[in-house]
Amino acid sequence: MNTRKQQVKAFNRLLDIMDDLREKCPWDKKQTLQSLRHLTIEETYELGDAILDNDLQEIKKELGDVLLHIVFYAKIGSETNTFDIADVCNSICDKLIDRHPHIYGDVVVADEEEVKRNWEKLKLKEGKKSVLEGVPKSLPALVKASRIQDKVKGVGFDWEEPHQVWDKVQEELQELQVEVQAGNQEKIEAEFGDVLFSLVNYARYIGLDPETALERINKKFKKRFEYIEANASKELELMSLEEMDALWNEAKGK
Numbered sequence: 001m002n003t004r005k006q007q008v009k010a011f012n013r014l015l016d017i018m019d020d021l022r023e024k025c026p027w028d029k030k031q032t033l034q035s036l037r038h039l040t041i042e043e044t045y046e047l048g049d050a051i052l053d054n055d056l057q058e059i060k061k062e063l064g065d066v067l068l069h070i071v072f073y074a075k076i077g078s079e080t081n082t083f084d085i086a087d088v089c090n091s092i093c094d095k096l097i098d099r100h101p102h103i104y105g106d107v108v109v110a111d112e113e114e115v116k117r118n119w120e121k122l123k124l125k126e127g128k129k130s131v132l133e134g135v136p137k138s139l140p141a142l143v144k145a146s147r148i149q150d151k152v153k154g155v156g157f158d159w160e161e162p163h164q165v166w167d168k169v170q171e172e173l174q175e176l177q178v179e180v181q182a183g184n185q186e187k188i189e190a191e192f193g194d195v196l197f198s199l200v201n202y203a204r205y206i207g208l209d210p211e212t213a214l215e216r217i218n219k220k221f222k223k224r225f226e227y228i229e230a231n232a233s234k235e236l237e238l239m240s241l242e243e244m245d246a247l248w249n250e251a252k253g254k
Contacts, residue, residue, distance in 0.1 A: 018071050040069045120154035145200040162205040169198045227251035
């Protein structure tokens, strides 16, 4: 592994390259905070894919792409004397020190849960009006539900036992079935949302990340369906469900 001196040298190299690109490259010169936004989101998802696949070499590459974007934003900020990479680094350093009084102060904590509770209390003392203020509006709904539930748990708004959460899932499923039978689409949607929200909550109670669990199933389904496509003896539209199901089972066996 590289020494701290080598790490700093590599980071300085990236800063120098960013200066060159911003000055000389037609594409890099045109970019703004707004034009980079969707690219940053894409890079973050690519990093997430690499982490799910546990591909360490790909994780290294994708981390580089994300780091480039951070440096790019800081470079743009420096051009208007608004902020630069030092401001970015110092800002997060100050926040980490302030929110870890059990490390940098005299606060004593018993466990991880107490750390999280203290974190939320400190955020409110910093002027935030709600513990949910830090949940980004543009998060995907499933991830947002998980973060909302995790946030309110930090201030004690939570079930006491896992079976209570599972009972809530069952209750919401029953309510969904009632509305499905009644045929009111608006109420069906609302109850379906309640089912999803309660399932996300249950996932948290049994130690699962619902987004990761669902994405793994997406990947598994995609792989098996592609097996059907690759091994079908005729066009899929001409195959019976039984024929496709037989290939699906072959894929499961492999």
